[in-house]
Amino acid sequence: MVVGGRGTVAPPALVSRFSPDMADFHYDPEKNYDEQTLEQQRHIEQEVASTQALVSERLSLNQLIKDYSMEDNIYQQKIQDLRSRYRDIRKTRGDGNCFYRAFGFAYLERLLHDKSDIPRFKEVVNQSKTDLVALGYPQFTLDDFFDTFLDVLSRVESSCTPEELFDTFNDQGVSDYLIVTWRLLVTCYLQRNGEFFANFLEGHRDIKEFCCQEVEPMNKECDHIHITALTSAVGIPVRVEYMDRGEGGLVNHHDFPECSKPAITLLYRPGHYDILY
Amino acid sequence: MDEIIKTIIDIFFSLSLSLSLKDARALPFLQENFGGIDIFQDFFFFFSLSLSLSLVKLTLNPPEGIIAGPVSEENFFEWEALIMGPEGTCFEGGVFPARLMFPPDYPLSPPKMKFNSEIFHPNIYVDGRVCISILHAPGDDPMGYETSAERWSPVQSVEKILLSVVSMLAEPNDESAANVDAAKTWREDRQRFNDIARRTVEKSLGL
Numbered sequence: 001m002v003v004g005g006r007g008t009v010a011p012p013a014l015v016s017r018f019s020p021d022m023a024d025f026h027y028d029p030e031k032n033y034d035e036q037t038l039e040q041q042r043h044i045e046q047e048v049a050s051t052q053a054l055v056s057e058r059l060s061l062n063q064l065i066k067d068y069s070m071e072d073n074i075y076q077q078k079i080q081d082l083r084s085r086y087r088d089i090r091k092t093r094g095d096g097n098c099f100y101r102a103f104g105f106a107y108l109e110r111l112l113h114d115k116s117d118i119p120r121f122k123e124v125v126n127q128s129k130t131d132l133v134a135l136g137y138p139q140f141t142l143d144d145f146f147d148t149f150l151d152v153l154s155r156v157e158s159s160c161t162p163e164e165l166f167d168t169f170n171d172q173g174v175s176d177y178l179i180v181t182w183r184l185l186v187t188c189y190l191q192r193n194g195e196f197f198a199n200f201l202e203g204h205r206d207i208k209e210f211c212c213q214e215v216e217p218m219n220k221e222c223d224h225i226h227i228t229a230l231t232s233a234v235g236i237p238v239r240v241e242y243m244d245r246g247e248g249g250l251v252n253h254h255d256f257p258e259c260s261k262p263a264i265t266l267l268y269r270p271g272h273y274d275i276l277y
Numbered sequence: 278m279d280e281i282i283k284t285i286i287d288i289f290f291s292l293s294l295s296l297s298l299k300d301a302r303a304l305p306f307l308q309e310n311f312g313g314i315d316i317f318q319d320f321f322f323f324f325s326l327s328l329s330l331s332l333v334k335l336t337l338n339p340p341e342g343i344i345a346g347p348v349s350e351e352n353f354f355e356w357e358a359l360i361m362g363p364e365g366t367c368f369e370g371g372v373f374p375a376r377l378m379f380p381p382d383y384p385l386s387p388p389k390m391k392f393n394s395e396i397f398h399p400n401i402y403v404d405g406r407v408c409i410s411i412l413h414a415p416g417d418d419p420m421g422y423e424t425s426a427e428r429w430s431p432v433q434s435v436e437k438i439l440l441s442v443v444s445m446l447a448e449p450n451d452e453s454a455a456n457v458d459a460a461k462t463w464r465e466d467r468q469r470f471n472d473i474a475r476r477t478v479e480k481s482l483g484l
Contacts, residue, residue, distance in 0.1 A: 034408075140330045141384075141432050176385050180431045216430035217414045218385050 048094055055105050055169040056091040058277065064089065077249040082241065082267070088277040089267060096219030099227065099266070099273045100182040105169050106264035106275045107236055111156050112165060117236075118157050124234055125150065125181075128188045135191055142184070148174060149181040179218065186226050187211040189233035200225050222273070231256040239265045241276060328353065328383060331435040343439045345377070354379040358390075358439060362478055363447040367471040368396075371478035375407070375442075377435070387412050387429035390442065394481050397473045399449040399460035408455035411441045 061083050068075040090105070092098040111118055129146050133139050152168060160168075169175050190197050194207035201210055214220050231238055237260035241253045255262055265276040335345055342361035347353050356377040362368030373396060379388040390412060392405040400408050410426035411433060427441065454460030462470045 137432060138434065140334075141434065144330075144384075145431070173382070176382070180385070184432070212430065213415045213428055216432055217428055218431065220415060 045095070052091070052093040053170055054093045054095075054172065054175050055101060055166065057166075058088045058090050061086055061089055074245055074247070074249070075243070078243050078251045081249060081251050082243065082276075086241075086265070086276045090275040090277070092272075092274055094272050096221050097176070097179045099222035100179045100230075101169070101175065102266050102273045102275045103230070103236075103238060103264065104178055104182055105165070106266070108152070108156050108165055109162065110263060111153075112160060112162060115157055118153065121234065121236075122150065122153060125153070125185070128185050128233065131192060132184060132188050135188065137184075145177055145180045145184060148177040152178060176218065182230065183215055183218075185233050186229045187215045189229045190215065190225075193229075197225060197229065221271075227256050236264070237262045240268050240273075241265065242268045244268075244270055328379060328435075334434075335436055335439075340436060340440055340443075342443055343436075345435065345439060348376070354381070354383070356388075356435075360439065360442060360446070362481075363443055366447045367474035368446050368478060371481040373481055375405075377438075384431045384433070387414065387433070388435070388438070390438065394477070396477055397456070397459050397462075397470070398446065399451045399454045399456055399463050400445050401459075402455045406455070407442060407445075408453075409441055409445050409450075410453075411438055 061079070064079050064082070065076065068079070070076065090102075092101045092105075111121075125146065129142055132142055152174065155168075156165065169178075190207055190211055198207050201207065205213070214223070215226060227238070227240070237255060237257060239253050239255050239262035241251050243251050246252075267274045267276045332346060335343075339345075342363065343358065345356055345358035348355045348357045356379070358375045358377055360373045360375060362371035362373065374393045376391050376393060377388045378391070380386045390407040392401060392407065394405070396405070402408060410428055413429055415428045427437075449460070449463050451460040451464050459470070462473070
């Protein structure tokens, strides 16, 4: 299962370079096509950024109905099924970081109402940082991200309002620093349990390579293995409702870890995660 | 060489005095290394924090054959680097100046690097831009790097980039060429490649 955030956007430069429609295309050695490809990629990212908030307001699930055509029976049925169990949705930007952003916001929002889990969670975060140093990550680089993370957590503990949390998550700088920290928590857990997780890797990569390529870089999408690692690392169970084109009219869910009592619920639609209420 | 390092340290100190910034998270690290110099307290702000720390680290403990630091006090996001041609290679003895351009959201996105002098090399564009995997996030795959190649992530460092550039000089990767002509020459006519490299070295020294 491949899941994540920006799967639906085809790389357009590839189309323009290799599409059979471009029969009259002539390679010009003076032109830098790689730059053009990256430029176009940036352009798409900017377009996504200008139309989607990092984290949206809480919206009624009725909003989803018009995301799909009325003739699309499978999705319309599944939305009805969702509405029988949930009321609202909070959307996140499709930038490849959506799982971490949705997970992070939903958890911190929950902490605003029930602060009892904060000391335990802080302990986990601090321990992970110690473990990362032991794994060879430079302390001062880690400090940069973890300090921002713990600072936001402390504000949630003391005086943060829901509006302030919302603003924090929509401040790109801070918001992305939080994403880096979640990613580091995943990389730490994966590497410390490398023997187990190596069984789930495809190809010839070892767990360290996998982390360097699929976990630590920004905008790399989240897969089953990331979610398993994150929920185990931080001890925050999550339910994911999978809304895809499968038959049956009902939306199936999966709890990470299995048989847990989920603290937060996310909606998965192919390539993207949002928060459910 | 000592002169240049001294200049960089001077720039760094004057920078710390002239800029008014708001983050003191680096202080413990600096106190450890500089014996508690208070002027650093105002120096660090959000995104350039890791940049500042990279600079301190590079200045205190420079890797062999590399010198790097900001070009001017006005612009902390543009660095100049001097790369020595690695020993035992055709670039040995050369001193190659380069620019590093950091994006405003560094270290979330990688910097760009460009040599100011002419270098005929498979992984350097004709205009000097460096094309190696660590300067790209996975997904940004212009050259179709092998999947195991080192990529950019926020926990990478300037030092790591510069070291990768040195090893790129020592061992060109002709599989993903930015300069096709250079890649072909490297593969098929090593003697000619070495001759061109030697001329580049002489040029870089002003000979």
